[in-house]
Amino acid sequence: MTWKLKAATAAASLFVFAGAASAEGELNIFNWGDYTNPELIKKFEEAYKVKVTVTDYDSNDTALAKVRAGGHGYDIVVPSANYVPIWVNEGLLLEARPDQMENFKNVDERWVNVPWDEGRRYTVPWQWGVSGIGVNSKVYGGDINTSAIWLDPPAELVGKINVEPEMTDVLFATIRYFGGEWCTDDKELLKKVRDKLVEAKPKWLAMDYSVTEKLPAGDYSAVYYWNGAILRSRIANPDIKFGYPKEGYPIFMDSVAILADAKNVENAKLFMNFIMDPENAALISAFAKYANGIKGSDAFMPADMKGARELIVPDEFKDAGQFLTTCSPEVNELYTRIWTDVNK
Template identity: 50%
Template sequence: MTRTILATTAIWTLITAPALAAGELHIYNWGDYTSPKLIEKFEKEFDVKVTLDSYDSNETMLAKVRAGNSGFDIVVPSDYTVKVMIDEGLLEETKPNEMANFKHMIPKFVDVYWDPGRNYTVPWQFGLTTYAVNTDKYKGPMDSISLLFAPPEELKGRINVLDDMNSLIHAAERFVGVDRCTSNKEDLKKVNDALLAAKPYWRTMSYDTITKITSGDVDVTQTWNGAAYRMRQQIPAIKFAMTKEVMEGWMDNVSVLKGAANVENAKLFQNFIMAPENAALISEFAGYDNGIEGSKAFLPPEFASAPEINMPEGATSEFVPPCPKEVVEIYNKIWTNLKK
């Protein structure tokens, strides 16, 4: 899933590295998701020249990696994509659990389904996917995912949803009340019908959620909590919905590609971002929590108390593991039909 502004996919090289660099590191990350301060600090501390390229979805990144010879050392896949990449032998077993800064990782994020014990990955950021509303334009209830699928008249044609198969289909599953990754044909028909019925109400399908709502192009956008935090810095009336349905949780993870040319520098980077003060730079830039204990001490107080970051009592979320192949095949058919 994409949680950031869709950036132009173009390699940009930070020029703060010393002239006699000890090495290089090539990072492939989501667009508008990497703190320049973090990269500058890493370059200066380790005398490593960093280049960064961006992608807009797990699927885009995975296709490039599967094709081979990507030239990247580090990628930042979401939880379910990590599982796929480990199963396919695409990631290097770097043993973050033996690194000096591993002690800072929040314990509940160690034995995760996608990388039990953390032999391959470290957290980058984690969050929720629901939607944000400009409450200057809409003052009605915003506690249900149904706002995206059965909106009131005033919001029809004023909604953006993510151009993301998994996030949108999982939202539809929550709306119609069926299990995530269901293989039941009747349930999948309900999901398909709900998506097709709602499509006329959507103005756009785009990852560029911040621009969509802050420009006034839409009044509601499916989005991620960190993006909503950044939206609110521009328009205080924008609020992130904590829905009564179980919300989609996700975590992006710093991973090293199998056969990467700069494995040792990649390991340095994994350890580097587990230091609380460095994890704080990640969150300060993109607006998401990071999975590292003590990082909030290095962040402004308003971030730690932000309503987008803190789930209210009674709200729940879940990570969704990769769906079975036969379900993904049906998802692809539903998605292709929806995009016609």
């Protein structure tokens, strides 16, 4: 649908936002699929008279390739932490200075001076979580705290597994499965990783992001996927159980950034400030079921997120989690070759 709306008239002083700020025009958001709360968008549209369009993508690489190609028409993108330096170094993001916005005071201190965006000059938190295991306990009753569920699947699960289509998360868990460290360039180990993934893939049913419907419905019996989606699946079907791979699992944070060639910059800045409000951040989490990084949002969280195993890592698995960092271009090239082989 084509929207013929007036251009944004927000003042240049929008680095500091008044609660009753007004705006007009449109905003085009490029975000992960099934990750944006329609209630949040509606609230923003009504507050600022801005028409928002959300377009989905299924992986960091998909988003990066689309924007690199140009002519995309998006204003906002939501890359994962280990990809943010790539976007910045390639000049794809606007230095929007969210650290100067009114609601930046609400960002939890843990997420301010982050290695991928020191002091938050480009990005603000969207959501964070982990990649783990979701299993239908009616189908399989064994140990689920292991990546063997999808790398060396038991007979009950063969042909019933979905694996997230995200290169870094998949390679991280597989490298750790063989005892390696993230960003390794050990050719011998990486050959094992490549061979294992190529061997395992025929035992999977899919690599997509329709988990919140298909896992609780029984279309998938097991997944290697993000914790929030598995929590949503368990809410829909109590037989779904969540496991933390004891060999190692990745921790991620996705953050909102404004594209360097955005057409609706001031509306994008309004949205950045808007999602740093605790009540609005809670709306983000209430839909997708991930933590958000904004102080005070817990007070607005739904009851089904409080005490959830998917969000609170048991002590025995805390040391197995590692925040995904940005590997060197040389290592990324090695990983991309493996990923290309896996996706043939």
